[in-house]
Amino acid sequence: MTETQIKGVFCAATTPVNADGAVQHGLFTDHCRALLDEGCHGIAMLGTTGEANNFSIAERQSLLDAALGAGIRGDQLLPGTSSCNIPETIALTKHAVDKGVRACVMLPPFYYKGVSDEGLFRFYASVIEGVADDRLRIILYHIPPVSQIPLSHDLIERLIAAFPDIVVGIKDSFGDLEHMSELVRRFPGFSVLAGADPLMLPLLQAGGAGCITATSNLRADALRVVFDNWKDDTQADLVKAAQDRIVAWRELSNSFVQLPTIKSMVARVRGDDSWMSIRPPLVPVSDAQRETIWAEMARLGQ
Amino acid sequence: MTETQIKGVFCAATTPVNADGAVQHGLFTDHCRALLDEGCHGIAMLGTTGEANNFSIAERQSLLDAALGAGIRGDQLLPGTSSCNIPETIALTKHAVDKGVRACVMLPPFYYKGVSDEGLFRFYASVIEGVADDRLRIILYHIPPVSQIPLSHDLIERLIAAFPDIVVGIKDSFGDLEHMSELVRRFPGFSVLAGADPLMLPLLQAGGAGCITATSNLRADALRVVFDNWKDDTQADLVKAAQDRIVAWRELSNSFVQLPTIKSMVARVRGDDSWMSIRPPLVPVSDAQRETIWAEMARLGQ
Numbered sequence: 001m002t003e004t005q006i007k008g009v010f011c012a013a014t015t016p017v018n019a020d021g022a023v024q025h026g027l028f029t030d031h032c033r034a035l036l037d038e039g040c041h042g043i044a045m046l047g048t049t050g051e052a053n054n055f056s057i058a059e060r061q062s063l064l065d066a067a068l069g070a071g072i073r074g075d076q077l078l079p080g081t082s083s084c085n086i087p088e089t090i091a092l093t094k095h096a097v098d099k100g101v102r103a104c105v106m107l108p109p110f111y112y113k114g115v116s117d118e119g120l121f122r123f124y125a126s127v128i129e130g131v132a133d134d135r136l137r138i139i140l141y142h143i144p145p146v147s148q149i150p151l152s153h154d155l156i157e158r159l160i161a162a163f164p165d166i167v168v169g170i171k172d173s174f175g176d177l178e179h180m181s182e183l184v185r186r187f188p189g190f191s192v193l194a195g196a197d198p199l200m201l202p203l204l205q206a207g208g209a210g211c212i213t214a215t216s217n218l219r220a221d222a223l224r225v226v227f228d229n230w231k232d233d234t235q236a237d238l239v240k241a242a243q244d245r246i247v248a249w250r251e252l253s254n255s256f257v258q259l260p261t262i263k264s265m266v267a268r269v270r271g272d273d274s275w276m277s278i279r280p281p282l283v284p285v286s287d288a289q290r291e292t293i294w295a296e297m298a299r300l301g302q
Numbered sequence: 303m304t305e306t307q308i309k310g311v312f313c314a315a316t317t318p319v320n321a322d323g324a325v326q327h328g329l330f331t332d333h334c335r336a337l338l339d340e341g342c343h344g345i346a347m348l349g350t351t352g353e354a355n356n357f358s359i360a361e362r363q364s365l366l367d368a369a370l371g372a373g374i375r376g377d378q379l380l381p382g383t384s385s386c387n388i389p390e391t392i393a394l395t396k397h398a399v400d401k402g403v404r405a406c407v408m409l410p411p412f413y414y415k416g417v418s419d420e421g422l423f424r425f426y427a428s429v430i431e432g433v434a435d436d437r438l439r440i441i442l443y444h445i446p447p448v449s450q451i452p453l454s455h456d457l458i459e460r461l462i463a464a465f466p467d468i469v470v471g472i473k474d475s476f477g478d479l480e481h482m483s484e485l486v487r488r489f490p491g492f493s494v495l496a497g498a499d500p501l502m503l504p505l506l507q508a509g510g511a512g513c514i515t516a517t518s519n520l521r522a523d524a525l526r527v528v529f530d531n532w533k534d535d536t537q538a539d540l541v542k543a544a545q546d547r548i549v550a551w552r553e554l555s556n557s558f559v560q561l562p563t564i565k566s567m568v569a570r571v572r573g574d575d576s577w578m579s580i581r582p583p584l585v586p587v588s589d590a591q592r593e594t595i596w597a598e599m600a601r602l603g604q
Contacts, residue, residue, distance in 0.1 A: 053413035056389040087358040111355035115583040122582035146415055280424035281417040
């Protein structure tokens, strides 16, 4: 499993839509290219921050095609390919694997609550068997505050044992360092990626593989400084300054509802107010909130 | 709004799949016809009990077509047509309206948690404007234990005010009679339908419109007796016996995980063990559980 280990700073890229909700492909691919220039190793498109579940299957496939068409390489992409049901998860995943993506990030099915590990195992196994492609790599996605479906350590162990070359990592957005460290200890060679930017550094120190995060839409540069230098004692000051910057930007992104707040921040960084738009059930930040956010960004030196 | 009021006993019909997970159209339409014979006014197909979110958009459209093809009338059908995203909810709803269904049962989008009433209003408004068909009737679906997205009274009021001929009712599966009664008091002419079988009787007494329930897969006869006779004091014993039967069967259906338990009960009633199958993340009841359930069914006189 080690040779396929996925390491680095991956951005949970946000997805631009226009005021009518239509996906803005050009704005998205420009953003992805900028993120790679700013230091991201790759783009985890169409995750929670990317509003995947606000888009249809066809829209999601089309956005992946647009990224590839704009010159982003498949090995730079970790798209979210899950839906609540098996056939659509297979369709999204097959499409992504056929396009040569590095790995697919996969939520558990999230409508029914309190489902068993056996049921979740069968879901993932059905998807893997339905995709039936040796190139498939899956990053499990543990985000109980949103999905309400935790992935237990026992389930993860069973999936790795059954599909060791396919189930290669996890995005852990539970927000608890000890939970991630336990994954590192229990599953050597498995890529544990932090879902919260400030936790990437302590996770790397505990043997983790990097991050898939929202603040990297804004501070990929600082995350990359931490990722590249955390082992080097002579760079301790540089790492500390970058980590402080990550923490401050992450805090700012949580000032109001996170996704529209991030979009308002990207709007300012990219100089395009159409980034403010978002699909229901999410709503943009208010004008007053945007002014507060932008003033704080200026204070933080952007 | 009163003239379009939807009243009656509607079955949240369960959906048969084979051991490979493929939808069994013939078994489903036979079940629907039997439910209508047993007393249901209509079939609320593809709801929570019907595993809607375990099926693709294409599978859901195809199952509705199968029901109509088998002679179930559109005005007897209340399909669930929601998904987490607007374009697919529009596609499912347009298809159902074009086929002449009585109404569409619609969950709120259920991935993002803690969303605002404003965001939920925009979601439903976008769907209604996207479908753009005067024939559309919507039954809102309030099931916070599963969706984790409650529909507030203020949101419902705003939707009724904006779309009085379209937003005509609610399936309330919160399980609290007072919550349903408050809906009846606050929104005259709005169809409040109980999501739990034992609550249909007290809801009718409070001015409610009937039910959309799971136990009607098994005891439509008793629900219909209550619905037809609850106002008639001379039939008090008959109504009480039927209500007791509803309560007992409902309790039995909750012995283990509800959906597979109901499927095991339908398997026995319809004499076809293939009804036991269910799609992941749900799993069938064990053989031992099935024996327990079937023994209790025999004791209850089935």
